[in-house]
Amino acid sequence: MAPEQRRMQLIEAAIGLYGTRPYEQVSIDDIAAAADVSRALFYRYFSSPAEIYVAALRHAADSLIARFAAPADGSLLEQLRSLIGEFISFAEGHAAAFVALLRGGSVVATAETGAVVDDVRRHAVAEILARTGVEHPSPLGLLTLNCWTAVVEGTTLTWLQERTLPREDLENWLVDQLLAMVTATANYDKETAKVLHQVVRPL
Incomplete structure (x- = not known):
């Protein structure tokens, strides 16, 4: 197996484990066993569990960002629901790591992991702006x-831990939250609100 393939094999094995356990509960031996390689081979590609x-996380985030940018059919409102659905699917697929990362105070939270999360936030905002045609917000x-992306993150974090609401209701509520925030913005920023209100038209 080529070095890059072997490295990706380890990353994919790690992603699978982080989806079910917090970072602190996943050892190098766990990852090596899941990838069916030796501990020594693990260290040929990575120097530590943190690395x-x-x-x-970067690989998973890049996959999510790529799904954000995928062509979407339907109205802007339907596209927005699609973006939210992709984010929640990502959070569910990496639930334990997602909770540990966004809760804060975990050893997993570092400047590097924070930068990856910030990158996802920037791409989410940029994708919404692109779909509404806003070049200079x-x-x-x-x-x-x-602020809305912060609401999405915080709400999803709570939902993953409590599961007291059907996922469809969660997605619809998050859409409504953005519409409410845009409506409030319209009182102070008419030009931006006019463009963003394209999302409201289907209603």
Whole structure:
């Protein structure tokens, strides 16, 4: 197996484990066993558990970002629901690691992992702006979207831990939250709100 293939094999094995257990509960031996390689071979590609975790998170985040950018049919509102669905699917697929990372205070939270999460946030906001045709958002318009992404993260984090709401209801509620925030922004930022209100038209 080529070195890059072997490295990816280890990353995929790690992603599978991080999807069911917190970072602190996944050892090098666990990853090596899941990838069916020796511990010594693991160290040919990664120097520590922290290094492979960052690589696994980066790979998973890149996959999510690629799904954000995939062509979507339907109205802007339907596309927004699709973006939310992709994010929640990602969070569910990496539930234990996602909870540990966003909860804060975990040993898994570092400057590197924070940078990966910030990258996902930036791409999510950029994708919404691109689909609404906004090339130069105003400060208040950008603040609206950044605040909404924080709502999505925090709500998804709570939902993963409690599961007291059907997923479909969660997705619809998050869409409604953005519409409410855009409506509030319209009172102060007419031009940006006018473009963002394209999302509201289907209603």
